[in-house]
Amino acid sequence: MSDYIASIGLEVHVQLKTRTKMFCACPAHEEGEPNTAVCPGCIGLPGALPVINREAIRKTVKVGLMIGSRISLYSTFDRKNYFYADMAKNYQITQNDFPLCIGGGVTIQVDGQPKTIRVHHIHQEEDVAKSTHLDNSTEVDFNRCSMPLMELVTEPDMANADEVMAFLTTLKQMLIYADISDCNLELGHMRCDVNSSVRPAGATKLGVKTELKNMNTFKGIQRALHYELQRQIEVLRGGGTIAQETRRWDDVAGVTLPMRTKESAPDYRYFPEADLPPIVLDEATIAAWRAELPEMPAARRARFVQEYGLPEYDAGVLTADKAIADYFEAAAKQAANPKAVSNWVMGELLRALGEQGQDITAAKITPAALVALIGLVEAKTINMPAAKEVFQILFENGGDPAAIVQAKGLAQVSDTGAIEGFAAQAIAANEKVAAEYRAGKEPALMFLVGQVMKLSRGKANPQLAAEALRRQLKG
Amino acid sequence: MNTSLHELGLLATAAALAKKEVSAVELATALLDRAAQVEPKLNSLTWQERDVVLAAAREADTARAKGDTRPWLGVPLAVKDVLSVNGQPCTAGSKMLRNYVAPYDATVIARLRAAGCVFVARTNTDEFAMGGSTATSCFGPTRNPWSPARVPGGSSGGSAAAVAARLAPAALGTDTSGSIRQPAAFCGVTGFKPTYGRVSRQGCVANASSLDQIGPLARSVEDAAALYQAIAGVDPLDSTTSPRPVGGVLAAAQQARDLKGLKLGVPREYFIAELAPELAQLTRAAIDQCAALGAEIVEVSLPHVSASLPCYAVLGSAEASASLARYDGMRYGLRVDAPELMEMYDRTRAAGFGDEVKRRLLFGTLVLTSRYHADFYLRAQKVRTLIRQDFLQAFTACDALLGPVTLTPPPRLDAAPDSASARQWGDYCTAGVNLAGICALSVPCGFTADGLPAGLHVVGPAFQDELVLRIGAAYQHATDWHQRAPTGLE
Numbered sequence: 001m002s003d004y005i006a007s008i009g010l011e012v013h014v015q016l017k018t019r020t021k022m023f024c025a026c027p028a029h030e031e032g033e034p035n036t037a038v039c040p041g042c043i044g045l046p047g048a049l050p051v052i053n054r055e056a057i058r059k060t061v062k063v064g065l066m067i068g069s070r071i072s073l074y075s076t077f078d079r080k081n082y083f084y085a086d087m088a089k090n091y092q093i094t095q096n097d098f099p100l101c102i103g104g105g106v107t108i109q110v111d112g113q114p115k116t117i118r119v120h121h122i123h124q125e126e127d128v129a130k131s132t133h134l135d136n137s138t139e140v141d142f143n144r145c146s147m148p149l150m151e152l153v154t155e156p157d158m159a160n161a162d163e164v165m166a167f168l169t170t171l172k173q174m175l176i177y178a179d180i181s182d183c184n185l186e187l188g189h190m191r192c193d194v195n196s197s198v199r200p201a202g203a204t205k206l207g208v209k210t211e212l213k214n215m216n217t218f219k220g221i222q223r224a225l226h227y228e229l230q231r232q233i234e235v236l237r238g239g240g241t242i243a244q245e246t247r248r249w250d251d252v253a254g255v256t257l258p259m260r261t262k263e264s265a266p267d268y269r270y271f272p273e274a275d276l277p278p279i280v281l282d283e284a285t286i287a288a289w290r291a292e293l294p295e296m297p298a299a300r301r302a303r304f305v306q307e308y309g310l311p312e313y314d315a316g317v318l319t320a321d322k323a324i325a326d327y328f329e330a331a332a333k334q335a336a337n338p339k340a341v342s343n344w345v346m347g348e349l350l351r352a353l354g355e356q357g358q359d360i361t362a363a364k365i366t367p368a369a370l371v372a373l374i375g376l377v378e379a380k381t382i383n384m385p386a387a388k389e390v391f392q393i394l395f396e397n398g399g400d401p402a403a404i405v406q407a408k409g410l411a412q413v414s415d416t417g418a419i420e421g422f423a424a425q426a427i428a429a430n431e432k433v434a435a436e437y438r439a440g441k442e443p444a445l446m447f448l449v450g451q452v453m454k455l456s457r458g459k460a461n462p463q464l465a466a467e468a469l470r471r472q473l474k475g
Numbered sequence: 476m477n478t479s480l481h482e483l484g485l486l487a488t489a490a491a492l493a494k495k496e497v498s499a500v501e502l503a504t505a506l507l508d509r510a511a512q513v514e515p516k517l518n519s520l521t522w523q524e525r526d527v528v529l530a531a532a533r534e535a536d537t538a539r540a541k542g543d544t545r546p547w548l549g550v551p552l553a554v555k556d557v558l559s560v561n562g563q564p565c566t567a568g569s570k571m572l573r574n575y576v577a578p579y580d581a582t583v584i585a586r587l588r589a590a591g592c593v594f595v596a597r598t599n600t601d602e603f604a605m606g607g608s609t610a611t612s613c614f615g616p617t618r619n620p621w622s623p624a625r626v627p628g629g630s631s632g633g634s635a636a637a638v639a640a641r642l643a644p645a646a647l648g649t650d651t652s653g654s655i656r657q658p659a660a661f662c663g664v665t666g667f668k669p670t671y672g673r674v675s676r677q678g679c680v681a682n683a684s685s686l687d688q689i690g691p692l693a694r695s696v697e698d699a700a701a702l703y704q705a706i707a708g709v710d711p712l713d714s715t716t717s718p719r720p721v722g723g724v725l726a727a728a729q730q731a732r733d734l735k736g737l738k739l740g741v742p743r744e745y746f747i748a749e750l751a752p753e754l755a756q757l758t759r760a761a762i763d764q765c766a767a768l769g770a771e772i773v774e775v776s777l778p779h780v781s782a783s784l785p786c787y788a789v790l791g792s793a794e795a796s797a798s799l800a801r802y803d804g805m806r807y808g809l810r811v812d813a814p815e816l817m818e819m820y821d822r823t824r825a826a827g828f829g830d831e832v833k834r835r836l837l838f839g840t841l842v843l844t845s846r847y848h849a850d851f852y853l854r855a856q857k858v859r860t861l862i863r864q865d866f867l868q869a870f871t872a873c874d875a876l877l878g879p880v881t882l883t884p885p886p887r888l889d890a891a892p893d894s895a896s897a898r899q900w901g902d903y904c905t906a907g908v909n910l911a912g913i914c915a916l917s918v919p920c921g922f923t924a925d926g927l928p929a930g931l932h933v934v935g936p937a938f939q940d941e942l943v944l945r946i947g948a949a950y951q952h953a954t955d956w957h958q959r960a961p962t963g964l965e
Contacts (some may be wrong), residue, residue: 045578047559047677050714051712084799085805267845269794
């Protein structure tokens with residue numbers, strides 16, 4: 001592959017998280033029987049008119065602000081004309097001449113170095129209905145028709161599938177962070193058209209591109225790109241030329257197949273949508289929307305390292321999900337030792353959430369309770385096993401850690417007299433192990449500490465137990 | 476008074492009902508009986524169900540008996556067959572929608588329903604409101620009540636004929652390039668095309684979205700003003716409606732007695748060789764009448780008026796090619812089955828649309844293709860700007876314009892109303908108003924020697940709807956052309 005270089009650009013369609021559809025008041029959600037969330041507008045009855053969903057506009061503009069686009073103070077909708085069964089009006093309302101956001105870029109990490117993928121523009125449009133192809137028929141569900149979409153179009157700045165994955169992962173994280181979209185790929189919230197071309201290394205002019213339509217899994221995009229780039233290279237190596245065409249990915253066969261050539265591409269006959277006035281924005285509105293933006297993941301990651309002294313790794317894990325990062329930060333602000341908070345969040349909390357398949361909102365343990373719990377451990381009031389037990393109770397039911405420790409009798413035994421007694425008992429019952437320790441086998445001590453813990457029913461302070469054992473074994 | 480209940484105009488009907496001089500059922504019965512008498516000759520209605528109409532009228536009477544005092548309770552109205560009335564067919568005069576029943580009310584209908592109106596009939600229209608004769612309807616042509624051998628104009632020809640023939644006190648129509656004003660002039664009734672954005676288009680079968688506007692056809696300017704006031708105003712469901720207050724238009728029209736202090740312009744381009752001499756004469760006489768009422772008459776110019784028809788042909792057809800794309804047999808309306816989707820579309824649309832509609836859809840599709848977009852569509856948009864500027868310029872010299880509505884009296888039905896010449900000249904005086912998005916009124920201003928009605932065109936600047944209606948009302952206060960009724964229809 002090294003004698004060829006690739007240029008890849010994406011058209012990413014993202015379903016925005018809004019209460020209602022793009023141009024009517026129907027609920028914008030996937031649930032429900034087919035063709036129940038519909039109205040005269042989204043099934044194109046005679047006389048029905050579109051009305052712009054302002055929340056969708058706000059969300060798209062916020063994406064533009066996140067990636068540094070120029071926001072259009074004046075933008076318009078157009079009709080894109082073509083006939084298909086999933087189109088209620090046989091034209092799609094979209095933006096052709098004056099899109100909402102122009103330019104901008106998304107920075108990804110390539111081999112530890114930042115690389116900016118330039119964005120050409122972002123425009124607003126409506127989704128089409130969902131077709132399910134059966135053996136001899138096609139079922140069309142208009143529940144999805146007119147769902148709000150933003151389409152983000154990049155420049156051909158990505159050089160390989162890994163960069164495409166990095167771009168999509170970074171974009172997805174930003175979109176979830178700012179509550180733009182749920183980005184649920186299984187539900188089709190993020191769908192891509194992938195434009196790619198290859199050219200001999202050293203050539204400046206881009207090669208002829210092909211477009212892979214409607215890719216809706218990251219894995220599929222990765223596999224399809226590997227195939228498609230290799231296919232193009234082989235065609236060129238064999239002295240052939242690439243046809244400018246639209247192709248589709250056959251996931252089962254693992255190949256891309258031609259759909260239509262440039263010559264047979266439809267003429268969409270774009271023209272202004274007279275049913276909708278231009279979207280006119282003012283600087284004050286844009287400023288207000290900008291103020292609503294959360295700190296972006298990359299910036300937050302850097303700040304966590306600096307402000308809380310976390311390792312890069314911790315900061316990356318914690319900021320991957322905005323809700324987790326918010327939780328960590330709420331706790332870390334109150335804690336003497338933010339690294340301990342990070343350990344608990346990355347360890348116990350993420351484990352417990354993962355086991356239950358839930359997000360952070362399901363956890364009953366408040367950040368304050370977690371900090372209190374860490375305090376009990378650091379004051380040696382409870383030992384680690386007991387702390388984990390308390391955590392589980394807090395996670396499931398909430399409450400005050402100190403009260404739980406009290407009620408469950410989990411406080412460590414730090415009474416030296418009692419521990420000395422348990423140590424003596426442990427040595428007496430395990431003479432052979434004691435002898436091994438005395439003979440210089442240090443690990444034997446851990447077994448004896450375990451026995452002390454057992455005798456104390458888990459409550460002994462393990463450090464004090466080890467000290468008592470050492471003293472007695474020496475003596 | 477029951478012998479001539481159908482003679483009552485809109486406000487007179489409302490007043491008679493309010494004073495309980497007549498019941499809604501009596502009124503509806505009179506109109507139904509009248510329709511049974513004259514419809515065989517006219518064919519102005521596409522739907523009228525006696526039981527449905529009487530049930531609605533009974534409901535209004537019951538409500539009134541219980542103390543309901545809504546001003547238009549029980550007032551009957553006819554509705555052009557392009558406006559959605561929940562539960563009634565909405566065919567747009569097309570085979571494509573002959574089996575379609577609207578499941579929702581257009582905004583104008585919802586407002587009138589809330590005011591208590593009873594929707595007694597649907598009126599004939601050129602197919603998808605494309606035409607000037609009401610002869611392209613799948614229900615067959617409507618006849619002119621003044622001369623059944625002649626067309627009533629169109630596309631709101633059914634509404635104009637029904638109001639003229641006293642089948643309803645008033646009716647709603649739509650106007651994309653003259654479709655209210657031209658049939659109003661041909662049928663001797665008053666027709667008003669409001670400023671674009673004044674009346675919600677929600678629920679109106681779209682022809683050309685940037686040009687369509689709903690408006691009233693009535694027996695007087697006062698009635699038209701009353702109906703306009705009831706339907707006008709911002710609608711959250713139509714984003715092109717203006718939030719400007721509508722104002723007391725009816726009161727202003729009712730108080731209009733003279734035209735003192737107004738400067739009225741007469742565009743010289745309307746008086747071309749193609750204008751029938753008799754109509755030129757009648758128009759001049761009406762302008763003199765306006766002068767006699769105190770208006771200062773000035774000559775003005777609309778240099779690009781001759782470009783308005785080709786401009787409309789390009790833009791109207793382009794928009795229609797998208798507006799009508801939804802009629803594909805998939806979800807409602809006519810379907811002609813075929814093994815493949817695209818073939819089903821082809822067969823359905825070939826069978827469902829008539830020739831004039833097909834001609835416009837083909838032309839509209841063509842001018843939007845990337846090959847012709849710049850030469851036709853973009854150029855027409857530029858011409859539209861010139862036409863708009865013409866009017867703006869003219870309105871710097873006067874308050875409103877006066878002129879003829881049509882170049883000829885209503886042509887004979889057998890004179891090929893959709894001929895090339897009709898297309899070339901049909902909306903010569905009216906289409907510019909739609910392209911400019913302004914308002915205009917057609918008021919009866921006399922009759923030809925053959926007894927055919929003529930209309931005076933009053934054109935006003937955007938959102939000067941009240942001014943235009945005031946001018947028309949003052950003119951009607953001084954004349955009685957609008958009170959004449961066609962005879963011999965029974």
